[in-house]
Amino acid sequence: MELFLEQLVNGLTVGSVYSLVALGYTMVYGVMRLINFAHGELFMLGSYFGFTLLVSTNIGALGAGWGLIVIVLMAAGAMALLGILVERVAYAPLRESGRLAPVVSALGVSIFLQNAAMLIWGSRYRAYPVWAALDRRWQVGGVHITLMQVIILGVSIVLMLLLYFIIQRTTLGAAIRATAIDQDTARLMGIDVNAIIRFIFIIGPALGAVAGVMVGLYYRQIHFTMGWTYSLKAFTAAIMGGIGNIPGAMVGGMLLGILEMLGAGYISAAWKDVFVFIILIALLILRPTGLLGERVAEKV
Amino acid sequence: MSYGRIEALRQVSLHVHEGEIVALLGANGAGKTTTLRAISGLIKPQQGDILFDGSSLLASPAHRIVGQGIAQCPEGRRVFPTLTVEENLRLGAYLHRKDKEWVQEGQGKVWELFPRLHERRFQLAGTLSGGEQQMLAIARALMARPRLLLLDEPSLGLAPLLVQEIFRTIRAINAQGVTILLVEQNARLALKIAHRAYVLATGRVAVSGDAADLANDEKLRKAYLGAAPACS
Ligand SMILES: Nc1ncnc2c1ncn2[C@@H]1O[C@H](COP(=O)(O)OP(=O)(O)OP(=O)(O)O)[C@@H](O)[C@H]1O
Ligand SMILES: [Mg+2]
Numbered sequence: 001m002e003l004f005l006e007q008l009v010n011g012l013t014v015g016s017v018y019s020l021v022a023l024g025y026t027m028v029y030g031v032m033r034l035i036n037f038a039h040g041e042l043f044m045l046g047s048y049f050g051f052t053l054l055v056s057t058n059i060g061a062l063g064a065g066w067g068l069i070v071i072v073l074m075a076a077g078a079m080a081l082l083g084i085l086v087e088r089v090a091y092a093p094l095r096e097s098g099r100l101a102p103v104v105s106a107l108g109v110s111i112f113l114q115n116a117a118m119l120i121w122g123s124r125y126r127a128y129p130v131w132a133a134l135d136r137r138w139q140v141g142g143v144h145i146t147l148m149q150v151i152i153l154g155v156s157i158v159l160m161l162l163l164y165f166i167i168q169r170t171t172l173g174a175a176i177r178a179t180a181i182d183q184d185t186a187r188l189m190g191i192d193v194n195a196i197i198r199f200i201f202i203i204g205p206a207l208g209a210v211a212g213v214m215v216g217l218y219y220r221q222i223h224f225t226m227g228w229t230y231s232l233k234a235f236t237a238a239i240m241g242g243i244g245n246i247p248g249a250m251v252g253g254m255l256l257g258i259l260e261m262l263g264a265g266y267i268s269a270a271w272k273d274v275f276v277f278i279i280l281i282a283l284l285i286l287r288p289t290g291l292l293g294e295r296v297a298e299k300v
Numbered sequence: 301m302s303y304g305r306i307e308a309l310r311q312v313s314l315h316v317h318e319g320e321i322v323a324l325l326g327a328n329g330a331g332k333t334t335t336l337r338a339i340s341g342l343i344k345p346q347q348g349d350i351l352f353d354g355s356s357l358l359a360s361p362a363h364r365i366v367g368q369g370i371a372q373c374p375e376g377r378r379v380f381p382t383l384t385v386e387e388n389l390r391l392g393a394y395l396h397r398k399d400k401e402w403v404q405e406g407q408g409k410v411w412e413l414f415p416r417l418h419e420r421r422f423q424l425a426g427t428l429s430g431g432e433q434q435m436l437a438i439a440r441a442l443m444a445r446p447r448l449l450l451l452d453e454p455s456l457g458l459a460p461l462l463v464q465e466i467f468r469t470i471r472a473i474n475a476q477g478v479t480i481l482l483v484e485q486n487a488r489l490a491l492k493i494a495h496r497a498y499v500l501a502t503g504r505v506a507v508s509g510d511a512a513d514l515a516n517d518e519k520l521r522k523a524y525l526g527a528a529p530a531c532s
Pocket of ligand 1: 326327328329330331332333334335375485
């Protein structure tokens with residue numbers, strides 16, 4: 001039982017990271033029918049950017065609370081800018097070119113960004129500095145919980161609730177949903193589809209960057225290839241929730257994190273990535289519309 | 301006007317005067333929808349010009365043209381099925397989303413015109429009947445308070461009684477000062493409420509004139525419009 005609860009906590013923690021990254025995938029897919037393979041690299045760059053801020057500036061001197069907030073906000077802002085730039089350079093010119101060209105372009109951007117990170121930060125693991133104030137842990141009924149876990153879960157849930165509110169309750173959110181359904185008719189309403197796409201490319205990478213910084217603080221080690229691993233898992237989470245489905249991505253990420261950690265706890269930690277990809281393959285074969293059973297490719 | 305290498309319209313010239321209902325008729329594939337999409341800016345012609353109030357629309361992207369006073373109710377309704385009736389209407393007034401009074405006033409007018417939509421305002425648009433969806437599509441276009449309303453086959457797939465109702469509504473909208481360009485398969489009914497009409501055939505204007513004259517022109521009816529449906 002203790003092992004179960006412990007793995008549940010671990011699962012929720014990584015799961016909320018998968019959710020945050022999965023949202024970027026699913027929103028872009030929803031509006032553009034594009035799997036944005038470059039998204040994982042923005043998550044990775046967000047993590048490195050936060051790392052650089054931590055080791056080369058004295059933002060840390062603000063104390064753990066404010067320091068963390070400033071670093072997360074700066075990383076989110078920087079990745080939002082980079083997200084817009086990527087969209088502008090790699091996707092906007094291909095708007096009328098069918099569906100294959102943007103995917104190839106996304107793969108190109110992904111390789112480019114990964115190599116850029118390697119050239120800037122080197123190919124070895126980099127270690128996030130230890131932040132003593134964040135290094136706290138408790139025992140609740142025999143289960144270990146760290147402060148970082150609480151922060152990750154708390155921040156993720158708040159951000160997801162905020163996003164859910166924007167998408168479901170505001171006129172901007174209705175415009176985003178309308179654009180995902182039918183771009184031409186959205187245009188007839190006066191909706192600037194390009195502005196909606198830009199907005200998606202601000203929100204997705206910003207959430208990814210927040211996740212990236214938190215992963216750095218949680219696992220301490222970051223690597224220029226981490227974008228790939230996390231993005232494949234986030235992609236699995238997005239498929240689980242039904243790609244294009246925003247609440248689905250939130251739920252899918254959590255579920256995947258829990259499954260992965262239970263697998264690691266009860267079967268073998270070394271095989272946890274394998275479980276995830278077995279899940280991905282099984283989903284793609286058995287339930288490509290996601291567990292929540294909603295649209296995918298309904299409009300091709 | 302072409303889709304890729306397919307030329308869909310050639311030298312179509314039509315005028316709509318303020319306050320009119322103008323019918324745009326023609327067989328399937330004649331180019332009626334293409335004409336409306338060009339006016340709304342969803343597609344841009346390679347040649348020619350489209351003027352509204354004397355100034356060209358060609359440089360404006362589709363999402364700006366609504367703001368200039370032209371709203372389109374597209375073929376096949378195209379309501380957003382997973383959005384509620386109210387959200388669909390709110391998007392109709394998207395350019396005025398910051399102006400709460402504008403949106404509320406617009407909605408008030410819609411409830412007057414289509415009381416049925418009011419009862420169903422929290423329902424998902426996809427769960428409405430075909431007729432109700434058509435009403436919603438027209439209402440959504442009206443939320444922009446257009447001076448020119450483009451209607452693409454509003455009677456498509458509706459029972460005769462409902463068609464009559466929709467046409468009465470179109471007349472009422474026109475009576476409130478909205479100019480209307482009406483694309484229809486149902487030529488008989490369209491000519492009844494229109495002031496003037498154009499008939500398109502394979503991408504050209506084949507005939508144009510007063511609606512009343514065209515309605516009585518047997519030869520024209522046989523040549524371009526097919527037999528008129530027999531409904532009273
Ligand atoms: N996206 C497109 N790509 C290629 N050709 C198109 C496209 N849309 C329309 N066309 C062609 O352009 C011509 C005119 O089509 P349009 O939709 O304007 O006809 P319509 O008069 O509205 O017909 P209907 O009464 O059936 O709605 C047709 O031959 C059609 O096949
Ligand atoms: Mg048509």
